[in-house]
Every structure is written in C-alpha cells, then in structure tokens.
Amino acid sequence: xxxxxxxxxxxxxxxxxxxxxxxxxxxxxxxxxxxxxxxxxxxxxxxxxxxxxxxxxxxxxxxxxxxxxxxxxxxxxxxxxxxxxxxxxxxxxxxxxxxxxxxxxxxxxxxxxxxxxxxxxxxxxxxxxxxxxxxxxxxxxxxxxxxxxxxxxxxxxxxxxxxxxxxxxxxxxxxxxxxxxxxx
Amino acid sequence: xxxxxxxxxxxxxxxxxxxxxxxxxxxxxxxxxxxxxxxxxxxxxxxxxxxxxxxxxxxxxxxxxxxxxxxxxxxxxxxxxxxxxxxxxxxxxxxxxxxxxxxxxxxxxxxxxxxxxxxxxxxxxxxxxxxxxxxxxxxxxxxxxxxxxxxxxxxxxxxxxxxxxxxxxxxxxxxxxxxxxxxxxxxxxxxxxxxxxxxxxxxxxxxxxxxxxxxxxxxxxxxxxxxxxxxxxxxxxxxxxxxxxxxxxxxxxxxxxxxx
Numbered sequence: 001x002x003x004x005x006x007x008x009x010x011x012x013x014x015x016x017x018x019x020x021x022x023x024x025x026x027x028x029x030x031x032x033x034x035x036x037x038x039x040x041x042x043x044x045x046x047x048x049x050x051x052x053x054x055x056x057x058x059x060x061x062x063x064x065x066x067x068x069x070x071x072x073x074x075x076x077x078x079x080x081x082x083x084x085x086x087x088x089x090x091x092x093x094x095x096x097x098x099x100x101x102x103x104x105x106x107x108x109x110x111x112x113x114x115x116x117x118x119x120x121x122x123x124x125x126x127x128x129x130x131x132x133x134x135x136x137x138x139x140x141x142x143x144x145x146x147x148x149x150x151x152x153x154x155x156x157x158x159x160x161x162x163x164x165x166x167x168x169x170x171x172x173x174x175x176x177x178x179x180x181x182x183x184x
Numbered sequence: 185x186x187x188x189x190x191x192x193x194x195x196x197x198x199x200x201x202x203x204x205x206x207x208x209x210x211x212x213x214x215x216x217x218x219x220x221x222x223x224x225x226x227x228x229x230x231x232x233x234x235x236x237x238x239x240x241x242x243x244x245x246x247x248x249x250x251x252x253x254x255x256x257x258x259x260x261x262x263x264x265x266x267x268x269x270x271x272x273x274x275x276x277x278x279x280x281x282x283x284x285x286x287x288x289x290x291x292x293x294x295x296x297x298x299x300x301x302x303x304x305x306x307x308x309x310x311x312x313x314x315x316x317x318x319x320x321x322x323x324x325x326x327x328x329x330x331x332x333x334x335x336x337x338x339x340x341x342x343x344x345x346x347x348x349x350x351x352x353x354x355x356x357x358x359x360x361x362x363x364x365x366x367x368x369x370x371x372x373x374x375x376x377x378x379x380x381x382x383x384x385x386x387x388x389x390x391x392x393x394x395x396x397x398x399x400x401x402x403x404x405x406x407x408x409x410x411x412x413x414x415x416x417x418x419x420x421x422x423x424x425x426x427x428x429x430x431x432x433x434x435x436x437x438x439x440x441x442x443x444x
Contacts, residue, residue: 013252020251021243034244041247042254049255080263104422118238132200133235139202158196165227 012052016045019062022135023069029130032071032119040076044069063137067145070127110169117167125160132157190221199228264431295357297421298403298410305375305408305423308365315350315365318337325351325364334362335418336378339438346434374424374434381419386412397442400435404428411435414442424444 023044027037047068048055055064118126118134131142132153139157143150191211196202198211202328215222307313319325325348326338341348346366354361361379369376389401389412401412408429410423422435 008296009255012256017251020247022239024243024247025239038244038250042251045251046254046258049258081252100265109230111234111237114231114234118235119380129235133232134238136236136239140199154197154202161196161228162192163230166233 002129007016007035007051012049015061016048016052016065017056019065020045021067022062026130026135027069028120029071029134030070030123036076040072042070043072047072048131060141062135063141063145066131066135066137067147070145070147090162093126113168114164117171120167121160121163122167125163128153128156129160133161190218190224192221192224195221195224196228199225199232294316297357297384297419298355298412299405301375301377301421301423302403302405302408303374304363304377305425308363308375309425310371313352315363316352318350320348320350322348329353329362329364333360334378335360335380336362336364337415338364339376341366341374341434341438344434344437346374348374364412368424368426369400370426372425374422374426374431377421377423378415378418380417382414382417384419391437395436395439395441398436398439400432400439402428402432413439415440416442 016164020041024037024041027044028034031037044065048065055061085106110148118129121129128142131137131145132139137145139150139153142153146153191214194203194207198208198414203211215225256289287326304313308315317328319328322338322340326336328340329351331338333347334353338348338351349365349367351362351364354363356379359379359381361377364376366374366376366380386401387403390404391402393400393402398413403410403412408423408425409428411432411434412419412421413435414420420435420439422431422438424431424434
C-alpha cells in the first residue's frame with residue numbers, strides 16, 4: 001500500500017534531512033565547487049524524495065543518499081564536456097613515500113592542511129578516502145556508493161592514503177615544519 | 185631498515201580491522217622489530233583521527249531550510265501533476281467508454297455496408313481490387329458466381345450502355361458477397377453487389393425512394409452514390425460515380441418488384 005503523502009513527507013524528512021550535511025560534504029569534496037555542490041545536494045534530495053518508496057526502511061539512509069549523490073555527480077561530469085579528464089594517481093606518487101613522511105607529527109596535520117591535501121587527490125581516490133576516512137563508511141558501503149568492487153576500494157584507499165602522506169609531508173617541508181618536527 | 189620487506193598493504197588492512205587472525209599475528213610480530221612500519225601504522229592512525237575531524241565541519245547555514253523549500257515545491261508539482269493525471273485518466277476512461285459503446289452498436293448492427301460497397305467500387309476503379317472472373321456475358325458470369333456460392337443474378341445493363349467487365353465472390357462480415365462490375369461509356373465503374381441479407385439493418389440513408397412496393401435507400405459520400413434495395417432474402421446495391429440520379433434510375437430500372 002502506498003504511504004499517504006503527508007506521512008511520506010514526514011518520514012522522509014525525519015530519515016533523510018539529518019544526512020544532508022554528510023551529502024553536502026561529499027558533494028563539496030567531489031566537485032570542489034560550493035555552487036555545484038549545493039545544486040547536487042538539492043538534486044539528490046529531490047530524486048531521493050521521488051523514489052523514497054524504493055528505500056528500504058531500516059537500511060542506511062546516509063549511504064543511500066551518498067550513492068545517489070555520486071550518480072548525480074558522475075552524470076553531471078559526463079554532460080559537462082568542459083570537465084577535465086580523470087587523472088590517474090601514478091604508482092610513483094602512491095608507492096614511494098619518503099621515509100620522513102612517517103615521522104611527521106600528528107599535530108602538524110591540521111584540518112586545513114589535510115583538507116587541502118584531500119582536495120588535491122585525483123577524484124577516484126578522493127571519493128574513496130572521503131567515504132571511508134571522513135564519513136567512516138565500511139569498505140562494503142563505499143563499494144555500494146561508488147558501484148565498484150570492494151577490492152577496488154581497498155586498493156584506492158591504500159594508494160590514496162599514501163598520496164596523502166606524500167602531500168602532507170611536502171606541505172610540512174615547504175612550511176619549514178618538518179625540520180622542527182625532526183629536531184624535536 | 186633498507187632492504188627489508190615492509191607489509192604496507194597488510195599494515196593498512198590491520199589498521200582498518202580487515203586482517204584475519206593469522207595474518208594479523210604475523211604483521212604484529214613484524215611490527216615488534218620494524219620501526220618504519222610502526223611509524224607508518226602510527227601515521228595511519230593519526231590520519232584517520234584527523235580525517236574524522238573533517239566530518240564535524242558545520243554545514244552551510246540554512247541548508248535544511250533550502251531542502252525543505254525544495255521538497256515543498258516538489259509536493260506542489262506532484263499535486264498538480266496528480267490532478268492532471270487524474271483528469272487524464274477520467275478523460276481516457278470516458279473516451280474508452282464511448283469507443284466501447286460505438287463498438288457495441290456496430291457489433292449489433294454489423295458492418296457499414298454502404299461504406300464497404302463504396303470502398304469496393306473505388307478499389308476496382310483504381311485497379312486496387314482485381315476481379316476474379318473476366319466475363320462480358322451475363323449468363324456465364326452469373327453461372328460462375330453461383331458456382332462459387334453466391335446468391336446472385338447478373339443484370340444485363342447493355343441496353344443502358346454499360347459493358348459487363350467481370351465479377352468476384354468475397355466473404356465480408358461473415359456473408360458471401362457477389363461483386364459484378366460494369367464500365368460506362370465514360371470509363372467509370374458501376375459496381376453491383378448482391379448478398380444474403382434479409383436480416384441486415386442498413387444505417388439511415390441520405391434519401392429513400394419508392395417505386396411501387398420497392399424501397400430504395402440512397403447513400404451519397406465523396407462523389408459516390410450507393411442505392412440499396414432488397415430482393416427477398418438478397419440485399420442488392422449499385423454503386424457508382426456517375427451522377428446520382430443516373431445511379432438511382434439504373435437501380436430502379438433493374439430491381440425486381442417484391443412478391444406480393
């Protein structure tokens with residue numbers, strides 16, 4: 001039986017609206033553009049509202065919304081010919097982490113520096129890192145959102161984290177913080 | 185540590201809690217003797233902690249209000265669309281009912297015989313409908329048509345300047361219909377049809393003519409005139425593009441008077 005409209009709206013608001021911030025964060029980190037992220041957010045909620053009857057009560061609404069967000073993002077990028085092609089994270093970036101990278105002090109990894117490093121990651125790695133490390137989705141949930149195998153999540157996360165270490169290390173070195181850290 | 189193998193991928197799996205117990209024990213054993221891997225594990229933990237902090241970033245002000253407005257707009261759009269859909273469904277149901285009624289009436293009254301006769305005449309004139317039998321002698325054509333199961337008498341219209349071309353037998357509306365075609369001096373086709381049809385109810389004619397006890401129902405459409413009459417159980421019709429009065433006069437001239 002179909003849910004009465006008013007009740008449907010109330011249930012949707014109660015279940016989905018608390019996830020709005022997470023969807024917005026994900027959209028913002030995917031697009032790196034606040035305006036487009038806001039558009040995607042609205043699009044996601046309208047699509048979700050229209051297809052709310054297909055949502056299984058009790059399942060993870062945030063993962064469902066993030067999955068819609070990624071589809072909306074991918075469709076937009078496909079339509080927008082101006083978008084630059086995806087850049088593959090090279091093996092060199094991912095594998096050759098300077099030894100000093102491991103000794104970077106935790107207190108040097110501020111939110112702002114990490115955010116900058118995160119946004120500099122190629123999109124495919126950024127999406128996985130954001131979903132697993134920031135939004136704390138399981139590998140399986142992330143695989144569902146990005147519609148890829150769990151093994152792909154594992155390898156992208158590994159390489160994405162390695163690239164973040166490189167980036168954070170370089171930033172710290174440029175700011176002259178690395179030497180200080182070493183001296184301590 | 186240079187030259188030593190570091191289980192980096194498994195280190196990440198350990199950190200993420202995705203190592204089976206045996207592999208976990210191996211990596212933990214390695215960690216006891218490898219400062220580099222201990223540093224990397226420490227870095228992984230630090231990175232995860234820092235990343236989790238990023239999820240606490242405050243959403244833009246008014247985010248929820250914007251979404252609620254969008255949902256309100258969607259509700260209004262959906263309500264309008266629902267009204268349109270209901271109106272469309274009602275209109276469709278009405279149209280379907282009308283079609284059903286028309287269909288039922290047609291089923292009860294059978295085919296539109298005047299329209300069928302006019303269409304057959306047009307098709308023969310255009311050459312779209314070929315005659316099965318080419319025969320200019322009336323008695324021979326009549327015999328051939330009767331042999332094919334038709335209740336027919338072939339009119340001899342030679343005295344009126346009409347040349348017999350030939351004929352066919354067709355099954356129309358469950359009845360065996362004889363078609364006899366003539367050509368007038370202007371090259372126009374005059375078609376005569378005869379079929380068992382004592383029970384056939386014809387639609388309202390454009391005009392009715394009487395000659396004695398015989399009733400003629402006249403139909404005119406698209407420059408064609410069809411004149412129907414009955415000869416006992418046989419329904420007869422003459423169809424042509426000649427002037428209306430000529431077609432009616434021909435029918436009246438050749439129709440048999442009903443038996444008293």
